[in-house]
Amino acid sequence: MQKKFGERLAEIQTHYPDRRLQVFHEDEARFGQQGTLTRVWARTGSRPRAVRQTQYGYVYVLAATCAETGQAEGLISPRLDTGIVNLFLAQFSATLAPDVQAVLVWDGAGYHRANDLRCPSNITLMTLPPYSPELNPVENLWHYLRSHHWSNRKYATVDDLFEAAETAWRAACLDPAVIQTVCHAPYAETRC
Secondary structure, three states: OHHHHHHHHHHHHHHOOOOEEEEEEEEEEEEEOOOEOOOOOOOOOOOOOOOOOOOOOEEEEEEEEEOOOOEEEEEEEOOOOHHHHHHHHHHHHHHOOOOEEEEEEEOOOHHHOOOOOOOOOOEEEEEOOOOOHHHOOHHHHHHHHHHHHHEOOOOOOHHHHHHHHHHHHHHHHOOHHHHHHHOOOHHHHHOO
């Protein structure tokens, strides 16, 4: 994977010789009232209690991270479709420096391959092989957010979910050190 990835980056660089390539990984996650149960510390012999809701409200979090710089861009949405992905790509594109060509590595989800997908000119898309979530380091970010911010909690409304998602994003994803550590992809080191 590392060799093919490096070759693909070299090919992309030939199309944009006057720009710096920056590799970002993108993924989406659903975060809901059902929540996630995780392990907690408890006294020996005691049984820790955790809330578990039966409501089915959800929000979707989209994230693009660059482990090299620690930069993270995100969007929180009540739904996920090609229109939302287009909105995210436009927002992400606007944050890039003028001399940067972003290589956005993502999976092959249906809304990533839709006919009405609009990719800005300063972003080049690279699709991961099918059935390989382990190659997308943003999956580690979702695990981190679920275990540190979203687990063992109760959310009364979808608005509370939005607020919790935003709070978790600000706490973790605006810290470059967290992104550099959690979202490191060994196969992408050829670029760093």
